[in-house]
Amino acid sequence: MSSFPVLLVEDKDSLRGMLRHALEAQGHVVVEARDEPEAIQHLRQSRPAVVLTDLKLPTGDGFGVLRAAKELDPELQVVVMTAYASIQDAVTAMKEGAMDFLAKPVDPDHLVLMVERAIAQRRILSEYILLKEELAERRGAPRIIGEDPQLRHVLRQLHRAAGTDATVLLEGESGTGKELFARALHAFSQRADGPFVAINCAAIPEGLLETELFGHEKGAFTGAVGRKPGRFEMAHRGTLFLDEVGDMPLGLQAKILRALEEKQFERVGSASSLYVDARVVAATNRNLKARVAECQFREDLYFRLSVFPIAIPPLRDRAVDVPILARHFIERFCRDLNKQALLLSPAALDELRAYGWPGNVRELQNCIERAVILSDGDTIHRRHLNLSLPPAEPGRLDGEQGHAAKATPADGNPFAQIDLSGTMTEAVRRVTTVVERLKLEEALRNARGNKALAAAALQVSYKALLRKQREHGIGDT
Ligand SMILES: Nc1ncnc2c1ncn2[C@@H]1O[C@H](COP(=O)(O)OP(=O)(O)OP(=O)(O)O)[C@@H](O)[C@H]1O
Ligand SMILES: [Mg+2]
Incomplete structure (x- = not known):
């Protein structure tokens, strides 16, 4: 028995009635469709647990139903029926993700058995995901909060990626949780007991990035007093997280590509190659494809990184x-x-x-x-x-109408309406936070998003600017 219905797609009324009867006799709820468009409508509306579809339909066909079902929910179990007992069609359907097939004439007992197996399989799969999350959490994996269907979809993709060693590209605006997801991916994967090593390609000056990534030998350059392992090496048997990969300088991109393809590289100042076994997860808040079009990002590296792309939707969606x-x-x-x-x-x-x-x-x-x-x-x-202020009205000290803090320079005292409640520290912090944010936004706007320029204008270090941007949740412009 299942709380979700079984979707039965069959154009012949007599056969559909017979199958429906057999399923209902076992306590299943059945939703019927006669062709592909009707089936697709029910897939969206009734959220079935199992789909049973004839391959030959008057409009569309069972393959269309199968594809639509898998697109909606890759874990949805689909059983196909074929009138001609044509093994070829059944094999093709199974290659496309069908769980099993039934040859017509369909034996109702066989059908009921298969539907129950499909429901059990689905249940095992979702229990497996929950158990894995629980286990990963106990091992210190971060908790990902959210019920939105889009987020759940991302989580399913994450689990699927965790089962492979493929390179994953996490794309999402600033603050959407790319690093959190990268850590979770590592914790769900076979490499969970190995290291998770992160490197932020935007925060490290270009000249230092190469030695940070690949390490260096003693005396490789002035100041290289000892041998230093790079992040690639440190991530051996674990996961290397290349954060803000879109900011990686072009010259280094070729070296990264080689390290990914050949799983080997040299430390700076060394002629011998090192072998590493690291799964790479990259993240970007820029549109990497657009960077490729602007010739700022190598196309071959883009393809290499985006074997398994996962887009994290912004919070407003x-x-x-x-x-x-x-x-x-x-x-x-x-x-x-x-x-x-x-x-x-x-x-x-x-x-x-x-x-x-x-x-x-x-x-x-x-x-x-x-x-x-x-x-x-x-x-x-x-x-x-x-x-924060609505973007259309920058420059106000409060957010929305109804806030206590409202600075109105016209009344003589610009701070007259600031919310002075709470302790001194709280009141001061409230004002400085707002001023800091406005100042950051203004500097970034004036510098057209160029962070180095904005940092120079504010007379803070590049790193401090990144940190402040993060604290205030200000994305790149
Ligand atoms: N679904 C979520 N559940 C719980 N916490 C979340 C979730 N998404 C994001 N966070 C939290 O929000 C903060 C920002 O997330 P994170 O640093 O992973 O974002 P990001 O996409 O890497 O941002 P940036 O592009 O600025 O580096 C973190 O403290 C993270 O733990
Ligand atoms: Mg991040």
């Missing part, structure tokens, strides 16, 4: 997850800060939902951390969220 993540972070920060559990006021929740989250989950996390620190009662209100 995962509406379901905003309240879930917000509650998760509230709980976490209350625990970390030793505060009593806080509630979220309905107006605050509305505001979280309405906001666009350009800095994605990291911005939401920072926003909640700030709110937990600022709130003095048992509830987080809108004023505690201090949400």
